[in-house]
Amino acid sequence: xxxxxxxxxxxxxxxxxxxxxxxxxxxxxxxxxxxxxxxxxxxxxxxxxxxxxxxxxxxxxxxxxxxxxxxxxxxxxxxxxxxxxxxxxxxxxxxxxxxxxxxxxxxxxxxxxxxxxxxxxxxxxxxxxxxxxxxxxxxxxxxxxxxxxxxxxxxxxxxxxxxxxxxxxxxxxxxxxxxxxxxxxxxxxxxxxxxxxxxxxxxxxxxxxxxxxxxxxxxxxxxxxxxxxxxxxxxxxxxxxxxxxxxxxxxxxxxxxxxxxxxxxxxxxxxxxxxxxxxxxxxxxxxxxxxxxxxxxxxxxxxxxxxxxxxxxxxxxxxxxxxxxxxxxxxxxxxxxxxxxxxxxxxxxxxxxxxxxxxxxxxxxxxxxxxxxxxxxxxxxxxxxxx
Numbered sequence: 001x002x003x004x005x006x007x008x009x010x011x012x013x014x015x016x017x018x019x020x021x022x023x024x025x026x027x028x029x030x031x032x033x034x035x036x037x038x039x040x041x042x043x044x045x046x047x048x049x050x051x052x053x054x055x056x057x058x059x060x061x062x063x064x065x066x067x068x069x070x071x072x073x074x075x076x077x078x079x080x081x082x083x084x085x086x087x088x089x090x091x092x093x094x095x096x097x098x099x100x101x102x103x104x105x106x107x108x109x110x111x112x113x114x115x116x117x118x119x120x121x122x123x124x125x126x127x128x129x130x131x132x133x134x135x136x137x138x139x140x141x142x143x144x145x146x147x148x149x150x151x152x153x154x155x156x157x158x159x160x161x162x163x164x165x166x167x168x169x170x171x172x173x174x175x176x177x178x179x180x181x182x183x184x185x186x187x188x189x190x191x192x193x194x195x196x197x198x199x200x201x202x203x204x205x206x207x208x209x210x211x212x213x214x215x216x217x218x219x220x221x222x223x224x225x226x227x228x229x230x231x232x233x234x235x236x237x238x239x240x241x242x243x244x245x246x247x248x249x250x251x252x253x254x255x256x257x258x259x260x261x262x263x264x265x266x267x268x269x270x271x272x273x274x275x276x277x278x279x280x281x282x283x284x285x286x287x288x289x290x291x292x293x294x295x296x297x298x299x300x301x302x303x304x305x306x307x308x309x310x311x312x313x314x315x316x317x318x319x320x321x322x323x324x325x326x327x328x329x330x331x332x333x334x335x336x337x338x339x340x341x342x343x344x345x346x347x348x349x350x351x352x353x354x355x356x357x358x359x360x361x362x363x364x365x366x367x368x369x370x371x372x373x374x375x376x377x378x379x380x381x382x383x384x385x386x387x
Contacts, residue, residue, distance in 0.1 A: 001209050001259035008253050010146035011172040014246070016238075018174045019050055019136055022093070023058030025172055029132060030091035032061040034084055036104045038068040038096045042138065045182055051095055051136065063087050068096060071153040071160060071274055071281070072103040074118060080107035081117065084131065092133040094170075098142025098194075098281075101135050105150035105168040108133050118154060121161040123365065130167040138179045140245040141191030141282060143198055143252025145173035153275055159361065160275035162267075175249065177241035185232055189339035190282025192228045195248040196221060197285040199256060201267060203307065204293075204371050206300060207260040217256050218310045223247050225311070228339060265369025266292045269379055272362040279348055286341035287348070290333040291386035296372040297325050304328055345387045355383045 013021060026033060035051070042048045055062050065080050083089065084107060094104035108131040110117030119125040137145045144150065148169050151162040180188070203217040224247050230240035250256065269292065270284040297304045305321040308314040308328025316324070333343050342348055359379040368374045374382070 002207055002261060004258045006254065006258050007166055008146060008169065008255075010170050010253070012146065012175060012249065013172060014175045014242075016176060016178060018176045019047065019179075020054060022051060022134070022136060022174060023054035023056075023060055025174075026055070026060055026091070026093065026134060027058045029134075029171060031059065032087075032089055033063075033091045033093045034080060034087075034089045034104075034107065035062040035064045036068065036080060036092055036094050036096075036100060036107070037064075037066050038100050039066070041182075042095055045138075045179070047095065047136070047138065047179065051093075062093070063089060068100045068103045070099050071278055072099040072106070072151075074106075074152055074154045074156075077103055077106040077110065077117060077152060080104075081110040084111045090131055092131055093136070094133060095136040095138065097137070097139030097191075098144040101137070101142070101144040101170075102150040102152060104133050104135070105130075105144070106152050107131075108168060109150075109163075109165075118152075120163045121152060121154075127163070127165050127167055130165075132171050133168070135170050135173040136179075137173060137175050137245070139183060139187060139191055140175075140180065140241075140248035141194040143195060143248055145170060145175065146249055146253045148254065149252075151271065151281075158275050159364070160271040162271070173249075175245050177238055177245050180231070180241045180245065181236045183235065185235070186280075186340065188228075188231055188235070189341050190280045191248065192224060192244065192282070192339060193286045193289075193336060193341060194282040195244075195251040196224055197266065197282075197289055198251040200289060201264050202257040202260060202262050204263055204296075204300070204303065205260045206371060210260045213256055213258060213260055214306070215310075218307075220247050220250050220256065221311050224251075225335065232339065261370050263369045263371040265371070265374050268362050268368045269374075269382060272358040273345070273350065275361060276354060276358055277348065277350060283342060283348065286336040286339075287343055287345055287386050288382070290329060290336070290343055291382045293329045293332065294385055295378070295382050297329065299372045301325050343386075345383065350387070352387065355380055355387075359383060
């Protein structure tokens with residue numbers, strides 16, 4: 001186990017009706033917010049009206065900014081920064097999924113910075129202050145509701161990049177599993193894949209003596225695997241959604257990575273795909289991760305065998321470690337398929353001639369990953385395995 005600092009100040013308010021507390025909770029911090037959200041789903045569900053009523057009851061002024069898209073755009077972030085400056089707004093309320101929350105984080109990062117907020121993503125500047133924010137989560141997937149990370153797409157350059165800092169962790173986040181009842185099945189599947197990928201990025205490590213976090217990762221993965229079919233069969237299964245929603249938070253709040261070196265190559269590889277083809281992040285991860293596993297598993301066959309046994313139950317006393325490792329990878333891919341997810345780039349109409357372009361984008365800042373260092377040629381090979 002390596003040295004680590006563990007820090008997560010986000011208060012989680014979880015359960016039925018939790019959204020009704022948003023006005024009172026915000027009142028502890030501010031009297032005015034930027035109310036940031038996506039499309040029309042929160043209006044159709046009635047959540048929009050509930051939030052407005054709670055804000056008004058608490059005497060909180062608000063300025064609205066909707067329109068967040070999947071793979072949140074830098075242009076809307078710029079608009080949000082402008083609104084906050086012009087209206088002297090010092091707090092942001094994000095209501096939506098990971099894209100809305102990431103967009104809010106980027107706005108929070110840019111308001112007090114004199115340059116372009118994209119500088120932080122390009123590594124040209126270090127974030128020193130950010131506006132506080134809070135969230136109401138409607139799509140369990142990204143874990144952004146309590147994470148220290150954000151990902152934004154620059155549509156002008158077709159670059160999708162992330163930035164991490166504890167300054168953008170929300171003050172509080174409201175999680176009500178009832179919000180998930182009306183999610184389309186494909187959105188639920190994307191979310192499940194996204195949270196599993198967050199665990200994979202931490203689980204597959206070369207760090208030794210990580211028994212506790214190994215088991216925490218395995219337990220969280222098994223919880224997701226056990227409950228995902230339930231929500232696909234019955235979208236109004238509150239208990240199954242509660243397990244999924246909480247697992248998605250645990251997957252990315254920092255706990256599962258304590259004491260171990262994380263990888264994050266697969267996220268970089270996927271970001272290049274979704275930057276060029278504008279696909280859902282979870283959809284891309286379902287394609288990239290099995291291919292990454294096939295390419296790197298020999299780096300630590302014992303860990304991949306452990307994954308097959310402890311997560312997928314692939315134990316067999318007469319099976320060697322390599323066979324077990326490959327079986328675990330196959331079972332992962334089969335599970336993604338069972339959720340209706342694509343597992344090949346050809347299924348989402350990626351052109352082979354774009355592989356070199358995507359690999360170049362993925363390695364803009366150098367090689368990716370720590371489990372196995374991946375150069376441009378390695379990423380091309382992974383894309384080809386995924387094709």
